Amino acid sequence: MSTTTVEPVPAPDEVVEPRLVTVVSRKVPVVLAVVTALFALLVATRPRTGDATFRLSSSGDLVALPSVDLPGTATAWVVIVVMAVLAALAFVRVARQRKVPTWVSALFAVLFLVGFLAWAAAGSANDVPLVRVIGGSVLLAVPIVFGALGGVIGERVGVVNIAIEGQLLAGAFCAAVAGSVTGSPWAGVVAAIVAGVLVSLVLGVFTITYKVNQVIVGVVLNVLVIGVTSFLYSQVLVSNPELNSTTRFSNVAIPGLSHIPVIGPSLFNQSLIVYLMYLVVPGVWYALYRTRWGLRVRAVGEHPKAADTVGIKVERTRYLALMVAGAIAGIGGAFYTVVSVSSFGKEMTAGAGFIALAAVIFGKWDPIRAALAALLFGFASNLEGALSIVGAPVPSQFMLMLPYVVTLLAVAGLVGRSRAPAATGQPYVKE
Amino acid sequence: MSEPKHPARADATSGAVPQVVAPDAGGDDAGPPAVARDTRWIDALVRITSGGWLVSLGAVVLAVLAGSVMIAFTDEGVQEASSYFFARPGDTLAAIGQAVGGAYSALFRGAVYNYTADSFVQGIRPLTQSLTYATPLIVAGLGLAIAFRSGLFNIGGQGQMLVAAAAAGWVGFAVDLPAGLHVIVALVAGVAAGALWGALAGVLKATTGAHEVIVTIMLNYVAFYLLSYLLATPGLLQAPGSANPKTPPMAETALLPRLLGPSFRLHLGFLLALAAVFLAWWLLERSSLGFSLRAVGENPSAARVAGIDVSRSTVMAMLVSGALVGLAGSTQVLGLITTGFSYDIDAGIGFDAITVALLGGSNPVGVLFAGLLFGGFKAGGSVMQASEGIPIEIVLVVQSLIVLFIAAPPLVRAVFRLPQPGRRSPAKARRLGAARRQEVQR
Secondary structure: OOOOOOOHHHOOOOOOOOOOOOOOOOHHHHHHHHHHHHHHHHHHHHHOOEEEEEEEEOOOOOOOOOOOOEEHHHHHHHHHHHHHHHHHHHHHHHHHHOOOOHHHHHHHHHHHHHHHHHHOOOOOOEEHHHHHHHHHHHHHHHHHHHHHHHHHHHOOOOOOOHHHHHHHHHHHHHHHHHHHOOOOOOHHHHHHHHHHHHHHHHHHHHHHHOOOOOOHHHHHHHHHHHHHHHHHHHHHHHHHHHHHOOOOOOOEEEOOOHOOOHHHHHHHEEEEEEHHHHHHHHHHHHHHHHHHHHHHHHHHHHHHHHHHHOOOOOOHHHHHHHHHHHHHHHHHHHHHHHHHHOOOOOOOOOOOOHHHHHHHHOOOOOOOHHHHHHHHHHHHHHHHHHHHHHOOOOOHHHHHHHHHHHHHHHHHHHHHHHHHHOOOOOOOOOO | OOOOOOHHHHOOOOOOOOOOOOOOOOOOOOOOOOHHHHHHHHHHHHHHOOOOOHHHHHHHHHHHHHHHHHHHHHHHEEEEEEEHOOOHHHHHHHHHHHHHHHHHHHHHHHHHHOOOOOHHHHHHHHHHHHHHHHHHHHHHHHHHHHHOOOOOOOOOOHHHHHHHHHHHHHHHHHHHOOHHHHHHHHHHHHHHHHOOOOOOHHHHHHHHOOOOHHHHHHHEEEEEEEEHHHHHEEOOOOOOOOOOOOOOOOOHHHHHHOOOOOOOOOOHHHHHHHHHHHHHHHHHOOOOHHHHHHHHHHHHHHHHHHOOHHHHHHHHHHHHHHHHHHHHHHHHHHHOOOOOEEEEEEOHHHHHHHHHHHHOOOOHHHHHHHHHHHHHHHHHHHHHHHOOOHHHHHHHHHHHHHHHHHOOHHHHHHHHHOOOOOOHHHHHHHHHHHEHHHHOOO
């Protein structure tokens, strides 16, 4: 309000030009500038000598790229200059009432990462294992991606799914038991799907049929699943270890693709669940935006009354979509006990469901963006491991904090006010 | 709010339209999404409070039954006896009775009165134990309830408790102050830290529009790693001469006095919790700040039109919420765990308090009773685990089922064949309406 200047009242015969007012957020340039300044401060106060080595291939690759040596501090300063230019560019765009293009933010993030790694790894005896960093990020992100996809479908159909954590945990537990009893990881995945669907059904019965507040049911279901799985774990699995040792999926290298330098070994030499994830993410996108079912799901989530008026069965659509969401989240749960490790542990999902929830909102209720948000999260979590290898001069607790701070900055600075599907969180009452 | 204008007619028609949930919460009107989402809390409040005591009782019975089934199925004695079930079914039933009866009597002995104790003083000890466990649940539950009533879903109880414990604990062991003043300063420091951590989420939401669910979750992790850094760094929170991530014990002058003598752990924090219940009630129901918080919680757009500063309300709600959760963290380190704490000082209370606030219908008196119930479960659960070998997690199952069933009165009524009245009794609707009219007139 304070910037509005009092304009002289135009004379009657003067032609008043219609003004086009675009609302531009100043947050992006501010965040970019703050990050640049903080990084410059870090490098200026803690200069590091020596070179940083980026290892671009792991042993046994078909195409062995040479490692890249960069002088640590010098690289960091070059990066800071470019970052400052990008931040200035963003300010200029905003001053001209234009939006800051996405590539500026993306390039900024990549540059910051390279600069930070170069600074942190400078003079270290160990190399930065890029292949392992990328591969590890994908692995850490898998359950979050599946959970986030389940969350996206649920919210798109109008049911807030806070019970993602519960679905992951139930999936992990059932996969562990079924996988151990049958000795087949596939049976574990099927059991995990069933478990996820069951949690979804409970959520559906209470929120759709009995119209209980969705957030309450979600929160309580998480507690319920934690209680049930931990109880059964302590009471049954501990005394019967044969019920809790699964055969894990082994890694399968995709011929051809796995020989691409850097990304090949990290992305295409993984277990089947990871490949399933590559298929499910575009699959959910296609189902939501290109099929009749997806159109109905989105209609029910945005305006259930209108959907009902044109003959879409709102409750049935919601149940069905929730079950699909539960199945997908369940697969994510199976990842814990048939890919990552071979046994179930109490509360082993450790809040991944809440991170997935954050990814849903961060990704603005879009499957692809939510999956990317989950990947970003996995990457930030994995960075800590990489930095501890090269012995970064930052306390490990702050490195572990990094993914959460990055998410906070991203949500506050780059995403901002998010708009949920209109009918999310409301029971539909047919008149 | 569209109040029933003609109470008589509302009475007459309520039986005919049982599907009316709340006058304004139908999904039929695509208003602005923020409004739509924020009516959920009121909707839930109405639903939980209009359940009636029969439904509550039924919910408890159902939850206890479900817990019994889980205990019976996993009990080794029962499994053994059931292997010859068709030869001697009586054995199986007796084993079930023994397992379930043993569990719940242990729960009672641990939570209310230990009838096997030698003296009354020893017998009543479990009750004081329950009150001790209930203290942080009540206070933190109040904090979350205030956020819920303001339309904010504060999942950041864990983080707010951790920073509060860190601040109160640091004042408690590192600062030298005279007795009396010391404990007050420590409490204030803890409350202020919790309030700031909560307000940080509020400011982020109010200024950038970031969703409070993400922000509070992330701040939980940030607080956790911040505290683990402070605990691992000598000279900050770590006890001198130790390599463990643990603080030194609190100074004598900083301890909350014990209410019933040194042999009972019940401390002054419980009275603070009772005072907080009154304070929260006054704040929500009698103060102008509380009125604006509730108005924003019910309908932010309407509140904005009515001249309420929604951003300020958001920040204030998170500030008050964080302050109360911070009080819970402070009483823990100054009253219960006084020999030094680690980063698990929150003990899941930040999340348990969500269930407490939900069960209490986000109203202070309800939160008090929900907190007492859950405190009893916690005290009884550990006795049950120790004496009967039943994992304490069964308490989580029973607790969550109680909340779930209480939230769905029609389900409980259907199970027990109770009459199915309208979802919301007209008398209650009228009372709510009248109360609101009075407030508006005032």
